Each structure stands twice: as structure tokens, then as C-alpha cells.
Amino acid sequence: MSGGKDSIACLLHLIEQGVDMRKVELWHHDVDGREGSTLMDWSFMADFNRQLAHAFEVPLYFSWLKHGFEGEMLKQDGYSHPQCVETPDGLLTLERDTRRSKPATRLRFPQVSASLQTRWCSALKIDLGRRALNNQSRFLGTKTLFITGERREESANRARYFQLERHASDTRFGRKARLVDAWRPVLDWDESRVWETLERHGVLAPVPYRLGWSRSSCQSCVFNSDTIWATIAHYFPEKAQRIADYEQQFGTTISRDKLTVLERARRSRPFEIEDLAALEQATRPDYTLPVFAAPGTPWVLPAGAFRSEGCGAS
Ligand code: SF4
Incomplete structure (x- = not known):
């Protein structure tokens, strides 16, 4: 759950399909970590996800790389920081295996590329999701569906994604069986279907779209x-x-x-920017706007809908 329209649409799609919501949990990755960096993300994004989870009465677990994107970018002849994962049993801290990797230096932004080798910020998130699944015994001997909201329309790269595949953490044929499938339910949706779904449920457009952004990614996204x-x-x-x-x-x-x-x-x-409430929200870390449109008020398509202005990963 990034807090963007497509992952919200995934959640709403599950509800519409009649999924037992007691089996659903949201995972959100804090790009800037929890150690004080505010370089990349929208200030309210963590709290917005909290409010969203609360509104839908589903648990939310955060994960982050210690010192976040900025700490990784400033790595100089060193190792990446540990990864942190919230779980129902408390906080997991996943240390780096310094025996298997060499110290390295970044001192540059991720490259604007589809390749996750050089666009390392996306690779960090994906790796953390994989390790979060690998390091929780509650996923052993059970079936897990890992749901993400990529859409083919977003880029030529995403147009080639599979809708259903085994997740990188899947070990269904291994000694410790862990069945994990990756599913992208909105992969073939166009943008209007996404907005129509949010409107049907009265979910207000998230703040970045209200400010004119066409995607809800890091505020300072390299794209x-x-x-x-x-x-x-x-x-x-x-x-x-x-x-x-x-x-x-x-x-x-x-x-x-x-x-x-x-x-x-x-x-x-x-x-x-004409939406002054959204603009004010963008300056504060606590999310104070509603998640749902007030009863009797019209649902409003945000300024950023159907724009093609570049922002967000390809
Ligand atoms: S939103 Fe942009 S900067 Fe942030 S992790 Fe994704 S590609 Fe990197």
C-alpha cells in the first residue's frame, strides 16, 4: 500500500470481490526511514496510510531501511543499513551479511532507468518486501498473496509485467514450504476505472493528485x-x-x-494549485484531511487525474 490511487484500488477491488478482509493486511514502505530524514517522501504519507488502514479496519505494517533513501545514498565505502519490518510479533531488524558482500560507495542519486541495478531506490523496496516474507515464520506452511498496484498503462516496462507469478520469496517445493504468489489485480485497468472505483467507495483522491501530480510516488522522485x-x-x-x-x-x-x-x-x-486544503496538508506530517468524502458532498476528480506529467517509477 503506497497510499496512491492504484494500491487503494487494489484494496477496494478485494472488498468488491467479497474477500474475507480479516485475512488482509497492508504493508507500507517508509522511503525516508524513521531516523529523521525527510529528503524524498511526502511529509504526511506515513500518517495517511495509518488513517487509511484505520478507516478500512485492516492492520498496517511499516517497513523501512534505517536512515532511509538518504542514508543509502550517502553510503561511502560501507554497507547498507539494517532493514526494519513491523510484524504482529514486534519489530524485526534484519542486519546485513557483511561476510557475503563488500563495502560499497553510492554518493549519487538512483538513475532514471527501468533497470533496478541502477535505480536502486526501487530495488531497496522490493528487497525489503522479499526479506519481510522470508523472515516471518507465519508465512511458512500457508498460502500468501502479495498484491501490488502496477498498471500496464503507466509505462512500457510495466506493460510487460505478468499479472500472476510466483513471488521471489516463494519456496513452495522447498523443505520449508512457503507459497507466495504475486498478483497485480489492476494491471489491465485504465485510469478511469481506477478513479471510478475510488468514487464508488467515496474515497477522496490522495493529496498528491489534488496538487496536480499524476502519480503518488516520492515527492522528490528521480523521475x-x-x-x-x-x-x-x-x-x-x-x-x-x-x-x-x-x-x-x-x-x-x-x-x-x-x-x-x-x-x-x-x-x-x-x-x-487551487486546492489550498491539500496544499496545507502537504506541509505537515499528521494527516488531518478525511479519507472519505463527507456524506452528501460530491466526489471530486483531482487536478492531477489524466495528466501525463512525469513523476513516479517506470
Ligand atoms: S518513487 Fe521515484 S524516487 Fe521514490 S523509490 Fe520510486 S523511483 Fe525511487
């Missing part, structure tokens, strides 16, 4: 277009500045044309 950077630089200038400072420190920009995010921002014009 952001010039217009998104112009919007961030205008409304959240300190966020854009911190990314640009790192680009200068590393001597490597996110974009291949060697322009910092601030230089790219100057090449475009920001969105004119």
Missing part, C-alpha cells in the same frame, strides 16, 4: 519532470534546494543533461 520540479521549487523550495545541493555535492545530476533540479525548474512553469 520528476521539469514542471514537477518547477512546482516543488515554487511551493516547497527547501525540498528542491536540498536535492540540488546533493547534486552539486556529488558532481552528478539526476537528469542526464547535467542540469540540477533547480535549473530544470527554471525551464518550466509550476502548476497553479
